[in-house]
Structures are given as structure tokens and as C-alpha cells.
Amino acid sequence: MEREFENIKKGPWSSDEDEVLLRHVTKYGPREWSSIRSKGLLPRTGKSCRLRWVNKLRPNLKTGCKFTAEEERLVIELQTQFGNKWAKIATYLQGRTDNDVKNFWSSRRKKLERMLHKPPSSKGQKNKGKTPLNQVQVEKVPPCNSNQVEESLSFSYPISYMGNTEVFEMINLPDLIKPNYQQMEINDYLSAVEVEATTLHTVPSFESSSGYNFPLLPDPLVDFPLFPECKDLVPEPFDPNFIDGFEQKNCSECVCNQKLENRLPTLGLEGHSQSTSSSGLFNDFPNDIFEYLDHIPASSEE
DNA sequence: AAGAGGTACAACCGCAGAATT
DNA sequence: AAATTCTGCGGTTGTACCTCT
Numbered sequence: 001m002e003r004e005f006e007n008i009k010k011g012p013w014s015s016d017e018d019e020v021l022l023r024h025v026t027k028y029g030p031r032e033w034s035s036i037r038s039k040g041l042l043p044r045t046g047k048s049c050r051l052r053w054v055n056k057l058r059p060n061l062k063t064g065c066k067f068t069a070e071e072e073r074l075v076i077e078l079q080t081q082f083g084n085k086w087a088k089i090a091t092y093l094q095g096r097t098d099n100d101v102k103n104f105w106s107s108r109r110k111k112l113e114r115m116l117h118k119p120p121s122s123k124g125q126k127n128k129g130k131t132p133l134n135q136v137q138v139e140k141v142p143p144c145n146s147n148q149v150e151e152s153l154s155f156s157y158p159i160s161y162m163g164n165t166e167v168f169e170m171i172n173l174p175d176l177i178k179p180n181y182q183q184m185e186i187n188d189y190l191s192a193v194e195v196e197a198t199t200l201h202t203v204p205s206f207e208s209s210s211g212y213n214f215p216l217l218p219d220p221l222v223d224f225p226l227f228p229e230c231k232d233l234v235p236e237p238f239d240p241n242f243i244d245g246f247e248q249k250n251c252s253e254c255v256c257n258q259k260l261e262n263r264l265p266t267l268g269l270e271g272h273s274q275s276t277s278s279s280g281l282f283n284d285f286p287n288d289i290f291e292y293l294d295h296i297p298a299s300s301e302e
Numbered sequence: 303a304a305g306a307g308g309t310a311c312a313a314c315c316g317c318a319g320a321a322t323t
Numbered sequence: 324a325a326a327t328t329c330t331g332c333g334g335t336t337g338t339a340c341c342t343c344t
Contacts, residue, residue, distance in 0.1 A: 010314070012338095034329065046329070051313065054331090066310090087332060102333070103311055114308085 009043040013052055017042055021049055022057055030058075055099045062095035067104050075101055 013021075020041050028035075030053055033046030042049065056063070067075070071093055078089040086098035086105075093101065 012312075031330090045314095047315090047331090048313075050330070055312075084333065098332070099312075106334090107308095107310060111309085 007043055008037075008045055010048070013056075017044070018052070018057060021052060024049075025053060025057070030054075055097050058097075060095055061097065062100075067096075067100075071096070072104075075104060079105065 021036065024036050024041060030050075033050040035046075036042050036049045037044060037046065044052075055061075074092060075089060078092055082088050084102075084105075086102040090096050090098040090101045
């Protein structure tokens with residue numbers, strides 16, 4: 001009669017334990033996890049064994065390499081479609097586990113939250129040695145299982161608060177923020193500005209009464225120089241109905257709409273909307289993500 | 303060189319649904 | 324049909340490593 005371990009071991013797995021687990025899976029397949037402990041093979045719970053197998057020992061896992069730009073794009077797309085169904089999303093990404101996707105997403109989310117919450121440094125020291133404001137740069141991303149060099153685009157994004165400017169680097173184009181303008185009062189508006197990847201721009205900003213400098217909306221002639229016909233689709237900055245301009249006009253033949261949609265992928269932090277219309281845009285942020293923002297009085301209140 | 307802060311990742315927990323007894 | 328066990332999922336936490344100052 002084989003004994004059952006009385007004390008359950010937790011924490012990191014040793015290579016010996018991995019070996020035992022692998023032997024079990026080879027013999028019985030990836031199931032009967034609880035029997036591993038009941039047979040006295042390992043002092044681990046069935047759950048722990050299963051997790052170890054699924055996340056680390058399963059064959060064909062991509063371990064130790066970062067998400068490629070393409071994987072990142074896919075995750076964003078699928079998260080928008082399915083919400084936080086990490087297991088489902090992971091099935092679309094070969095060699096990635098639900099844990100991988102979940103970790104990727106939450107670190108990405110934390111990064112964004114920190115960007116939005118972080119109080120400015122007093123002397124702008126963080127900017128030392130960093131890319132100049134708004135300068136588009138090409139970042140080399142080490143590819144996975146391949147010799148080819150993948151390029152992803154990143155840009156810097158300035159936010160000013162009480163006169164101090166912070167530069168945030170937005171890594172990879174999929175990181176661009178597509179806010180839902182409807183759920184925000186327009187005066188709480190924080191815009192992520194589209195920047196043409198191939199050119200350098202200075203993003204103009206205006207200072208709100210609460211001290212935030214918000215970037216202005218993209219200028220169609222500057223930011224989308226190839227599509228001057230779209231100029232009249234972009235209303236004056238901070239027009240409360242500006243986003244409706246995209247909806248009211250039939251822009252199906254206009255690439256500009258498509259371009260905006262493609263270039264401003266959702267962060268999908270809430271979930272499910274794929275729309276770039278005003279009814280969906282700010283849904284892409286969790287409700288609490290803007291809590292730090294002071295209410296900016298409307299012009300009539302000032 | 304050291305400390306602080308940020309990031310990535312492994313692993314745990316609680317819960318829910320499915321399967322089994 | 325009810326109770327128990329197993330399995331899978333999503334959220335969260337702990338920590339090692341990295342980068343910056």
C-alpha cells in the first residue's frame with residue numbers, strides 16, 4: 001500500500017519533482033492529478049501538479065520569450081472579443097498558456113495604470129536620457145524561435161501636471177489607447193493621441209483648469225497627411241460631440257475611419273466592445289482607471 | 303556599489319461546474 | 324438525488340531579476 005503524503009508541499013518545483021510529474025504524465029496522461037499525491041509520488045496537491053504541467057512541463061510551450069508584436073496584437077483583439085477568458089484566448093496562441101496571457105495582460109494593465117496614476121517627478125529627472133517628447137522610435141524586439149528581426153514601433157507620450165511634464169513611453173503600436181469617449185464626461189477627457197509612425201510630431205496640448213495638460217486631438221492634415229479628405233470628419237478639439245462626427249458621416253469609403261480603427265486598438269480592459277464608435281470607446285478602460293482625475297469643470301462652470 | 307522601484311513570471315487560492323460515488 | 328471529488332478558470336500574491344538613480 002502506497003502512502004499518501006500528510007504534509008503538502010508548496011512553492012517552487014524542483015527538477016526532481018518535475019521528473020516525477022513527467023513520468024506520471026507519460027504513463028497515465030495528463031489526468032488523475034490527485035492520484036499523484038495519493039500514490040505517494042509527490043507531496044503536492046492535484047491542482048498544483050496540474051498547474052505545473054499545464055504551465056511549465058507541457059510540450060511545445062514557448063518559455064522564456066516575450067510576446068511578439070503579433071501575439072500582442074492578437075491578445076488585444078481576442079480580449080476585446082472574449083473578455084478575460086484567458087484560457088480561451090490562449091488557445092489562439094500557440095505555445096502560450098492562460099497564465100502567460102493573464103500575466104501579460106495584467107502587467108500591461110499595471111503599466112498603463114501606473115502611467116496614469118503616477119504623480120510627476122519633481123524635477124523631471126525621469127526624463128533624463130530618454131527619447132525627446134513624441135519622438136517615434138523603432139524598437140527591436142527579440143523574436144521568438146526565429147532569426148528574423150521583428151520591429152515594433154513605440155512612441156513617447158507627454159502628460160503634464162501642474163507644470164511638470166512626464167514622458168511616458170508607449171511601447172508598440174498596439175499599446176495605443178482607444179478611449180471610450182461616451183462614458184467620460186468630455187471635460188474629464190484624456191486623449192491618447194495618434195502619432196504617425198513614420199514621422200516626428202510635437203503633440204500640442206492644452207492645460208485644463210485642474211492642472212492637467214491634455215494632448216489635443218490629432219490634426220487630420222498633420223497626423224493623417226495621406227488622407228486630407230478626412231479633414232472635415234475631425235471636429236474642433238473638445239467639441240463634446242466630436243466623436244459623433246465619425247458616426248454621422250458616411251465614411252465607409254473613407255480610409256480614414258478604417259485607419260483610425262486599425263491604429264487605435266482597444267486595451268480591452270473592460271471587455272467586449274469592438275466598436276470604435278462613441279458608444280464603445282471609453283468602455284475600454286476600467287472604471288476606476290480615471291478615478292485619480294480631478295473633475296475638470298466644463299467651460300460653463302468656470 | 304547599493305538601494306529603490308519596476309517587471310515578469312510562477313504558483314497559490316477560491317470558486318464553479320462536471321464527473322463520480 | 325445528494326454528497327463528494329476532480330478539474331479548470333480567473334484573480335491575486337510573492338519573489339527573483341532587471342533597470343535606474
